[in-house]
Amino acid sequence: MKILVLVKQTFDTEARITLDEKGQICDKDVNRITNPYDEFALEEAVRIKEKNGAEVVAITLGTEEGEKVLRNALAMGADRAIHITSNLDGLADSRKIAHYLSQVIKGEEADFDLILAGWVAVDNNAALVPGFISEFLQVPLANVVTKLQLQDEMVECEREGDGVSEIISLKLPALVTVQKGINEPRYPTMKNIMAAKKKPIKIINIKELQETEPYTLVKKFYLPVSKGAGKIVVDEGGNSVGELMAFFTEKRFI
Amino acid sequence: MDFRLNETQEMFRDMVRNFARKEVAPLTQELDKKAEFPWKNYKQAAELGILAMTLPEEFGGVEADSISYALAIEELAWASASVADSIMLVEALTYLLHTYGTREQQQKWIPPLVNAEILGSFAVTEPNAGTDAASMQTTAVLDGDCYVLNGTKAFINNAPVADMAIVFAVTDKEKGPRGGITAFIVEKGMPGLSAGKPEDLLGQRSLIVGELIMEDVRVPKENVLGKVGEGFKMAMKCLDNGRIAIAALALGIAQAALDESIKHSKQRVQFGQPIANFQATQFKIANMATEIEAARLLIHKAAFLKDQGVKFSKEAAMAKLFASDLAVRAANEAVQIHGGYGYTKDYVVERLYRDCKITQIYEGTNEIQRVVIARHVYNESE
Structure with a gap:
């Protein structure tokens, strides 16, 4: 069995986002981590490997520093990794990214049985790449899965809907994106960190791959406007109701 | 010259940091209140290989370098000085x-120690032999196949619960x-040991700190550790290494305080704005941050020298x-910044204020460190 895990390098969730003078997101001096949802996917892949035996391959598309997430994946138990290197200029379009990843998968990794990924990346919150990939590869997709079980040629997935949960079955090969709660990702042990240094990372420059046109373009980034202080109405001898009503009316809340 | 950590050092640090912040820190306040040993975290650290990290592969380690070790201790101490200290003892x-x-x-004792199956003690200090370790009164007298040990060791980490202890005793006054002075492996259950x-x-x-008392404890000759008479040298070597670790532990506390x-x-908020806006606060923060950076550089330099196999005693001190x-x-300033809140057990800084003090005392008091440093400095000037 071969399991591919899509991992993405994201900003540390505690990092403060700032824009440079050109309106682009500043990525200098920002601590980067593995997208936490992708760690759930990795953990799930490694658990399947430990239980049934499997080859686990981690794939990322990103800058050279992105190798850190692959080393982390290898330390968590992946067997090897593929790094599509890119400076990410003009790569904000999820379909375009999915296109590159799919191309590589369709090549030497076409014999996969299962692709796992976090359902969303904590940076741009788009949650689009896995969906596009399932389409490019023509495999069934289950999103936001909280429990996963392999049965013969099928994978059974539990999903939490709004007020009701469902169990769906997909024929392998398939792509499953996972949600928080599916497992507790392990910490890599000292030994596995050392072992990860010896595991292979295949590097593919994005320029070697076939290009495609983006479907979307980012027009502008902007930071959320910080909220001003709220208005406090102090009751001094029963005047507060009138004052509040006047405020609400002025703001057109009522 | 390169101030960056290498990839492995960074990965070790990140792993220990994640572990310390997510698994250790949430338990620390409660364990401190109850004065309970951090068993859960201790065992978890063993599973992650932290207890064995500096040892070779055959003992479950990865031969981590001294910088990695210092980074690990700093991160652990950020969350719990007690956890960091327990792990340093195993080292x-x-x-x-x-x-x-x-x-x-080695085969009998290293695996259970690094797997957190047993606890051990390191027993040098005595009620009347602290900084003046050479005035040790515990004796070991050869009698047939055994050494007979008599004496009391004081302030011994793990003594009340230890399964084994490395005890230093006078074999030739x-x-x-x-x-x-000779080192012995003393085992739990040996008659006369309490x-x-x-x-x-x-x-x-x-x-868990206490006295280790030996009354006519018969220790087989095979339990002599190292050569007879080499104990003092061994203990001093151990303390030299330990100084870098204690420094890293203190740094972790300082970083947590900051x-x-x-x-x-x-x-x-006071006077209508966060107190971070006031220079009185900012100056404290600036001083803490600067001194923390300086301490970290000193620690990494000492660890670097040790890894190079050159003298590092002065730098470690x-x-x-x-x-x-x-x-x-830093802990003092942290309580000051917290005001009255910092004086209550609801706030982490109250514990940091208590946890930090011993770092000036153990592994050689800071007074003796100054003596060591001065000696080096004068020697170098000649």
Whole structure:
């Protein structure tokens, strides 16, 4: 069995986002981590490997520093990794990214049985790449899965809907994106960190791959406007109701 | 010259940091209140290989370098000085066993120690022999196949619960520290061995510290660790290594004090604005941050020298002195920034204020560190 895990390098969730003078997101001096949802996917892949035996391959598309997430994946138990290197200029379009990843998968990794990924990346919150990939590869997709079980040629997935949960079955090969709660990702042990240094990372420059046109373009980034202080109405001898009503009316809340 | 960590050092640090922040920190306050040993975290750390990290592969380690080790201790101490201290003790014991022990001694004791199956003690200090370790009164007299040990060791980490202890005793009073002190592996259950009740500690209250009392304890000759008469040298070597670790532990406390102060000063509003806006606060934060950076550089330099296999005693003493004095200053300022809140057990800084003090005392008091440093400096000037 071969399991591919899509991992993405994201900003540390505690990092403060700032824009440079050109309106682009500043990525200098920002601590980067593995997208936490992708760690759930990795953990799930490694658990399947430990239980049934499997080859686990981690794939990322990103800058050279992105190798850190692959080393982390290898330390968590992946067997090897593929790094599509890119400076990410003009790569904000999820379909375009999915296109590159799919191309590589369709090549030497076409014999996969299962692709796992976090359902969303904590940076741009788009949650689009896995969906596009399932389409490019023509495999069934289950999103936001909280429990996963392999049965013969099928994978059974539990999903939490709004007020009701469902169990769906997909024929392998398939792509499953996972949600928080599916497992507790392990910490890599000292030994596995050392072992990860010896595991292979295949590097593919994005320029070697076939290009495609983006479907979307980012027009502008902007930071959320910080909220001003709220208005406090102090009751001094029963005047507060009138004052509040006047405020609400002025703001057109009522 | 390169101040960056290498990829492995960074990965070790990140792993220990994640572990310390997510698994250790949430339990620390409660364990401190109850003065309970951090068993859960201790066992988890063993599973992650942290207890064995500096040892070779055959003992479950990865031969991590001294910088990695210092980084790990700093991160652990950020979350719990008690956890960091317990782990450092294992490092000291396994270092002695691995460096001086026979094959049998290594195989018998290293695996259970690094797997957190047993606890050990390192027993040098006595009620009347602290800084003046050479005035040790515990004796070991050869009688047939055994050494008979008599004496009392004081302030011994884990003594009340230890399964084994490496005990230093006088085998030749004439020779004193120059060839007259020997290390022994003393095992739980040996007749005549007992422990005092745990001390009621000011800080690092999750440690179990007490006296180890030996009354005619017969220790087989095979339990001599290293060569007869080499004990003092071994203990001093161990303390030299330990100084870098204590410095890293103190640094972890200082960093926690700074982080808590930053967080609190941004939230605490007085005179209509966060106290972080006031220069009185900013100056404290600036001083703490600067001194923390300086301490970290000193520690990494000492660790670097050690890894290069060159002399590092002076630098280790400087790192220990500077980082532990800093930890006390930083914890003090952190409580000040927290005001009345910082004086209550609801706030982490109250514990840091207690946890830091011992770092100026153990592994060689800061007074003796200054003596060591001065000696080096004068020698170099000649």
